[in-house]
Amino acid sequence: MREVAALAGVSLKTVSRVVNDESGVSPEVRGRVTAAVRRLDYRPNLAASNLRRTGARTGLVGALVQDVSNAFSAGLLRSLEDAARSRHTAVLAASLDEAADREQEIVHDLVTRRVDGLVLMPATERQDYLQAELRAGTPVVFVDRAPSGVAGDAVTVDNALGARKAVEHLFDRGHTRVAGLFHLARVPTARDRFAGYGSAHAERGVGVDPRLVVLGLSSAEEAERAVHGLLDLDDPPTAVFAGRNILTEGAVRALRDRGLQHTVALVGFDDFPLADLLDPGISVVRQDVGRIGAVVAERLFARIDGDPEPPVHLVVDTEVVPRGSGEIRPAG
C-alpha cells in the first residue's frame, strides 16, 4: 500500500479510500491510484484491515463435520457454503472422524483464527469445553446431534420419529419380525433411533425380540456380518431396519449374498446416492440435507448478526422414501 501511495503520489489514507470505494476522492486522483494498484498488483491485506476495523468480521465460518467425504456431511457443507457465499463468507471445513480430541483441537484452532461462527456436528459426548468460547461470543450451531453440557442452537431431525416411521412402514406391510441395526450406544442419534424402533413396537403391541437387535455397529462389514447372523436364526427376521447409511450398505450386501434381496424387506436411515439404482431400489428415511444446511446457515448468521434470543432446537422433517426394498411383504 505504501508503494501504491508513493507511485500515485498520494497518502496512504487516500489509497485506502480508493480501495474501499469511499466517497470524497476526486476522479483524477482515483484514476491515478487505481492505475498504481493495477501496476503493482497490490492486494489489500484482509487480516490487517480486520484488525483495524472495529468489531470487524473475519468473514470466516468453521464447519466441523464427521467426514467431508461422506455424502451427508458433504451435502451439508455445500448448502452451508451456498448460504455463506451470499454473505461474502468463506467456509473452513474439517473432518472429525468421531474423534473427541480432534474436535477440541480444531475448535480451539478455529477460535484462534477468529471465525465468526462455528457449525459443529459433535463427535464428543459433552461439549462443556465450549463454555468459554460461547461466553466469548463465538456463535455455535450444532447439527445432527443436540449439544450436551452447553446451551446452543441445534438443528437435527427427530431421529426417534424417523426410526419409528421406518419400522411402522414395515409393520404396515405385514412384518412383525423386524431386525434393527444400530451404531454405538454412546452416540445419541443411535440411541434415539433405537428408541424409535422400540416405540414403534410398543405402539403396535409387538414385543421387541432382543435377538433381532444389534447395537454397536460402526462399519458396513460389521453390519454385513450381523445380518448374516440374524438370517441364521431359527426364526429369522422378515425385514431389517438399518439405523445408518453404512449399515444399510452392509445389509444390502448380506441379503444379496444370500439371494434374499427380494425376499427380506429393508429400510435404511439416511439416504445415499444411487439408492434408487440398486435392485430392488432401497427404501430409506431421508433427512433433507439441503434443508438442514439452509436452516443451520440461517441460525448461524442470525447469531452472527447478534440475535440475542435463547437457544432453539429446530427439528427438520424426515420422510420415508419408498423405492422397493421397504415394500417387500413377508413370505406367506
Place this chain on the structure above:
Amino acid sequence: MREVAALAGVSLKTVSRVVNDESGVSPEVRGRVTAAVRRLDYRPNLAASNLRRTGARTGLVGALVQDVSNAFSAGLLRSLEDAARSRHTAVLAASLDEAADREQEIVHDLVTRRVDGLVLMPATERQDYLQAELRAGTPVVFVDRAPSGVAGDAVTVDNALGARKAVEHLFDRGHTRVAGLFHLARVPTARDRFAGYGSAHAERGVGVDPRLVVLGLSSAEEAERAVHGLLDLDDPPTAVFAGRNILTEGAVRALRDRGLQHTVALVGFDDFPLADLLDPGISVVRQDVGRIGAVVAERLFARIDGDPEPPVHLVVDTEVVPRGSGEIRPAG
C-alpha cells in the same frame, strides 16, 4: 492481552513470551501469566500475530473444486485436509460449479485472505488471470485439468490413456461397436477422453462410427436420453463407454429401463460409491482420489516451503476395475 498483562502484573511482551512458549521466563511469572490467561479466557489473535511475524504463514490453503458435495471433489478435499492437518493448516473449501466467473471471484477473495496456497480444479478454459497471483508468490497446484495460459504444477490422470484402456477392455471381450458418451467438448478432460476412445479404435483398426459418439452431455438425464437414442439405431452398440460418472449413471438407467443391463456392456470413467452393489456391478476406470489428493498436497506444501523448481505435471495412474458390466460379451 493487555488485560492479562495487567492481571498478572507483567508487561505485554512477557505475556507474549508465555503464550508462545518462549524460553527465558521464570517459572513463577509463567505461572501467574497462565493463571491470568485462564481466568480471562484469553485467546491470542492469530491475525495480529501473523501480521507482525515476518513472512508468516496464515496456515490457510484454499481448495477450489467443482462441487464439494460430489464424491470426487469431496474425496480430494478429504485427502488434502489430512495432509494439511499435519502441517497445522486449515482448508477453505469452495465449489465452482463450472462457473468461470465464480472461479475468478473466489480466487481473488482467497488471495486477499492471504492463503498460503491454492488447489484449483479449473472451471475456466484459460487461467491467464492467475498470472498476477503467481507472480506475487501464491503457489497454485492444478488438479484434474492442466492449466492453460499460465505455468503451474498439475496433478491429473492420463485421461486419454484411461479412456483407451476402457475401450480396449471392451474390444478384448469381443465388442466392435462401442458407443462413447462425453461431456462438453470445451472441457479438456472430455476432449482427452474422446481422443483416447479414438486411439483405441485406431490401434485396433476399428473405424469410429460417428453415430455411436455423443458429445456435449452434461447431466445424467441427457446421457439417459442419448443411450435410448443409441439403442434405437438399426445397428445398435453392444457396449457403452461413459466418459464421466454422472453419464455412467444415466447409461445404467437407460439400460435398466430396457432390461439390457446384462446384455449391453458398460464401462464408466470415474468410480462412484456403491458401484459394486449394482446388478451387474459397474466396471469403471478408477482415478485414485486418495493418491491424487496426496500428490497434490505434496506439491502444494513443497511450493509453500519454497521449492523453486520449474512446474511439473504429475500423472497418476488409472486402473480398470472389473465388476461385471464391462465383462459382458456381445450377443452371438
Place this chain on the structure above:
DNA sequence: CTACGTCCTGACAACGTTGTCACGTGAGGT
C-alpha cells in the same frame, strides 16, 4: 571491590490497514 556474564524483564517500534480530525482550497453569499 570491580568487572563481567547470565538470566529475566520491559519499552518501543513495527506489521498493514482504517477511523478521526484537522488543514487548505476555492466557490458562493453578504
Place this chain on the structure above:
DNA sequence: ACCTCACGTGACAACGTTGTCAGGACGTAG
C-alpha cells in the same frame, strides 16, 4: 473584501501482536 462552507486530502493514532534491544538483578571470578 470578508466570511462560511463543502470538498478533497493527509497526519496521526490505533487495532493486537512480536522482534529488537536495552536494562536491572544476581552471581562469580579476578
